[in-house]
Amino acid sequence: MLPTTNLVWIALTAIVYLGGSFAALPSSIKVCSRNDPELSRCVIEAVNDLRPRLATGKISDQFQIPPLEPLALATVNMDRGAEL
Structure with missing residues (x-):
């Protein structure tokens, strides 16, 4: 098992790298x-x-996602729950 100080450094390094990977909102x-x-x-x-x-x-002009309308679903699975 790793010493606590090593775990802290690994966690801090991961946070720094992950924090820089997120893009700013449009x-x-x-x-x-x-x-x-x-x-x-x-x-x-x-x-x-x-x-x-x-x-x-x-x-925005720089940020696009797949459109949500029309919403195309390949399959829809429905199960009867306890409340039905």
Whole structure:
């Protein structure tokens, strides 16, 4: 087993490398401050603003994802649960 100091260094190194691998959000995505007294309202507005862009897949000029509309599913599996 590795000594605790080695584990700490491995964890810190992983955090530094992983932290640098995440891209910044496009400017078209509104970021809400967690200290905002109207946080719920801010999140709802941000999601409502983003929803049409998710449908088309064009988040910004530099950032695109596969469009969510029309949503094509190869298969849908449904099981009867205890509540049905």
